[in-house]
Amino acid sequence: MNEPVLARLQQLMTLREEVETLGTLGSPWTPPADWVDEDTHLRLLLDVPGVDPESLEMHEEGGAVTVAGRREVPARLLHGERPGGAFSRTLPFPEATVPNSGEAQLAAGVLNVRFEKRHPTIDVRSEQG
Structure with missing residues (x-):
């Protein structure tokens, strides 16, 4: 690739990062x-290959979990098909869970989070007469 094309590509990458910000x-x-x-x-x-573990953040709120992070785009990228930059994803729990019960692990590019289900209990009282 010639210098003007590389310079223009770098300008476009910079503009993309500014828009993401x-x-x-x-x-x-x-x-x-x-x-x-x-x-x-x-x-x-959650598939997050190439995401820096230090950039990952996760929190629970209102019956959903939000995961955010960032996959860096190489500064001298010549050809790019893999998306990069910041992401944020909010996923509603399909069932009620125990608040703050999430246990997360990151391995082989997969964030694996386990949540304890909350099973409502009903108190049964007996009448003694």
Whole structure:
């Protein structure tokens, strides 16, 4: 590639990063996710290959879990097909869970989060007469 084309490509990458920072277009990529039912637990699997573990953030609120992070785009990218930049994904729980019960692991590019299901209990009182 010649110098003017590389310079223009770098300008476009810089512009893309600035737009991402503003957040006007939302996340440039959305990692795919699966919910798995494990009887007493729910498991969230989120594909995040190439995401720096230090950039990952996760929190629960209002019956949903939000996962955010960032996959860096190489500064001297010559050809790019893999999306990069910041992402944020909010996934509603398919069933009620115990608040703050999430346990997360990251391995082989998959964020694996296990949540304990909340099973409502009903108090049964007996009348003694």
